[in-house]
Amino acid sequence: METILETNESLKKNQPYFKKPGDDFEYSQLAREERIPVEIFQTAEKGSIEAAKEVAELIREKQKNNETCVLGLATGSSPIRMYRELIRMHREEGLSFQNVVTFNLDEYYPIPKNSVHSYNYFMKEMLFDHVDIKPENIHIPDGEVDKSKLKEYCQNYEKAIDEAGGLDLQVLGIGRTGHIGFNEPGSHMNSYTRVVTLDDLTMHDAAEDFGGIHNVPKGAITMGVGSIFKAKKIILLAWGDKKASIVQKAVEGKVLDEIPASFLQRHENVKFILDLGAASELTRIKSPWKVGSVDWTPSLIKKAVINLCSTVNKPILKLTDKDYNDNGLGELVVLYKSAYDVNIKVFNELQNTITGWPGGKPNADDSKRPERKDPAQKRVIVFSPHPDDDVISMGGTLKRLIDQNHDVHVAYQVSGNIAVANHEVMRYLSFFKKYFEELYPKDSLVSEEYKKIKNYITTGGDIHTENINPEILKAKGLIRQGEATSACDYLGLGAEKLHFLNLPFYETGKIKKNNLSQQDVDIIKELLREIKPHQIYAAGDLMDPHGTHRVCLEAIFIALDQIKKDSDDWLNDCWVWMYRGAWQEWPVNEIEMAVPMSPMEVQTKRNAILRHQSQMESAPFKGGDSRLFWQRAEDRNHETAEIYNQLGLAEYEAIEAFVRYIP
Missing domain, CATH: 3.40.50.10320 (LmbE-like)
Structure with a gap:
């Protein structure tokens, strides 16, 4: 998929201002609401490649100095593209993992190591089986450890990280609850490796992978927030609109126990890497006029006016100069001479989006309609x-x-x-079984096939x-x-x-x-x-x-x-x-x-x-x-x-x- 997507010119659109922290004054103005350094990329692919480059540079730097590189790794969908790029670099650029020691953030509990849903299985399939890392250098929490030994096991996992010299780099994702690792809301900043109960939203998000929420384990072993904070550097990856709200709270909001990712504001070397979807609720993307001077494109004007209507609870045509001035949009009044002129412009643009003829209206003036009139039948x-x-x-x-x-x-x-669902299959097959048995009572083929499929389903096939x-x-x-x-x-x-x-x-x-x-x-x-x-x-x-x-x-x-x-x-x-x-x-x-x-x-x-x-x-x-x-x-x-x-x-x-x- 990477090769195809890299040639897809359609994805290369003009985007808001993206620069790395510290580049210049303009960035500092736009990002002034952000309490964590953020890099925004047009696509998740591009962001993942950038993250993989940083991991690879660290590995190579450690190799030059004949040192071990200790990585903290995450699972879930966020790092998959990064792992894919690291595999490519290993195969095509000779990136070696011989000096790498890894510690994974978490694992479901209880879960067998060979389960297709375990993070042991995930890491082997997504990374470890495709690079030259030494098996003895891989550390993933054990979802099968005996309950009576859990406390000791967690303490030993934490100790193993310290004995390896601590994490040089920790890669994180972020859950919709704001969890990092499986540190759910309410986790303390000084928490360390332990067993936790999963939040209901986290379980719902995992349900698709497990074939239903009833199959999701209710617990997990996870590094704590304090474990993560011992890392010398942290990179958090987030992709897509679904993560936008929680990313905004973690980056621009207060540090709260209810949003564990917000603790990262207190780490001295942390960075969020986002695509445009995950960044869409950040002020510099959602309301850039609040943090700096902007280029007032028609789209941005419409966005600002609609936002203003929501803020002051008025329809467009009732907005006044005072409404604009009181809400940081006085520049629009200056540019268009009056609130009335701005209002009419945006109102007409919205009015022109409405049509009962999605294929175009024949024999009509289409200059202000969303679709052209010809050809009449499309x-x-x-x-x-x-x-x-x-x-x-x-x-x-x-x-x-x-x-x-x-x-x-x-x-x-x-x-x-x-x-x-399997029971839907059984419902249809039960009908056909009875139907054909009525028509062909001496033909046992349908009945035999029905028994075979029913046996497969009832014995756990899914x-x-x-x-x-x-x-x-x-x-x-x-x-x-x-x-x-x-x-x-x-x-x-x-x-x-x-x-x-x-x-x-x-x-x-x-x-x-x-x-x-x-x-x-x-x-x-x-x-x-x-x-x-x-x-x-x-x-x-x-x-x-x-x-x-x-x-x-x-x-x-x-x-x-x-x-x-x-x-x-x-x-x-x-x-x-x-x-x-x-x-x-x-x-x-x-x-x-x-x-x-x-x-x-x-x-x-x-x-x-x-x-x-x-x-x-x-x-x-x-x-x-x-x-x-x-x-x-x-x-x-x-x-x-x-x-x-x-x-x-x-x-x-x-x-x-x-x-x-x-x-």
Whole structure:
């Protein structure tokens, strides 16, 4: 995946100011709210490469001096790309780990070392089995130690770190509770290696890896905050919007026991490495006008005015010069001569995002509409990462496109098979068993196959084991395919317009997926060239906890880049719209097309989502949100409409939102 992503020019957009601490006065102004040094990168890939460089430089420096390099290592999703880059450096640049001693932060308790969910297994698969580190130099907490010996074991683990000379560098991630290691809220700064109980949110975040929260261990062995503080240098990695809120609290807030990562403000040599998503709540990114002079682009003006409306609880057209001056936005009044002029500008821009014609309105002035009017009937591809994201995130818009006679195609990028619970398979198989036994009472084949699959399931076979039954996976994929077909049929779209791509990166039968490959991209390119769409809709919902949305979006972007390089003429007439909805919604200041829905249309969307019965209460990967998918979607659509109304625009029942992407 690294090679493909490095050539993806689409990801290289203009970004806010990124510089390393201490570079110049401008940085110090922008970062003055930050109590920890922060480096921000455009993507997690770039940030991970920078982190890997720092680790490699330390290892090489120690090698030159014939010294041991003692590393504290983290697990979870945050360091995976860093480990991948270190492996590449070992293979291609000769980076040796012969002088490296490692101590891992934590381990679930109790858990067998050979479990696919253990951090022992994780570290071997992600790093140790691919480099030349000495086995005796690897230290990972033992999730199988006898309960009666836990206290002694933890003390000895702490002692081993000290005897190795202490940690030269500790790599950390950050949990949504603010935990570092498994030091949950309430942990003391002077805590050392010990057994802890996991926070409920932490367990929910781990549920996807374990095939359900009921499989997650309730405890862990972890280095303490005091253990971490003994490290000579600390690097914390955080990626994605999901981490933005807790990163902001840790970096800009007070030091609190409730946010263990905030203790890092007191370490003399610490740095956060973030991508733009994880940094999005920091003041210099979210409200840069509060910390320095800014370039007032149309997008930033809209963001500032909407923020002001929320602060003073007024609609746009009621904002006054005093409101702007009292909230640090007096510069806008100076630039535009009056609050009224700023208000009208932003109000009109928001008004122009609203349309009931997502495919463009025929025979109408389209100069102030989000979509062009020609061609009147467009060829449209809606890319849906899973077999339900289309109706969850843009079911109302999809119905509009169908009813307005556009040539609509839906492309389901992955099968979504592992998100079907075993009892759903048994429900379908029980029906077919009885059905065929009624028709063919002398044929025992169906009954025998049923017994075989039932035996596999009842003896523990599932996605959290390595022994995957391909027949069960096939059944799960067919269940989701059938539900998607039923939902689209309800909206008026025939099965001949549906494309089940089953991208290979996903089809491992396990929660852990393969890297994105050119084979995945080629499948998307083939469909694009077959349809030659005027419109593409793609999921930009990057808070998806299991990351499939992110990979699916990258595959589309890369496919478009490669097609663009091949100079395909049809791409010049193709517009790309990104939707959200399953996990988050676009901020109103970023919305470029807002499609309103009536109460009846909201009900129609709900009914389409409900066709995905396997993803109701039985869906194992809902993240930390207990609401059903249709409830999440409706709440977000209602909230967007309510914000538009509070800003002084028309009152709608619900709104689906889109942002245009220009390849």
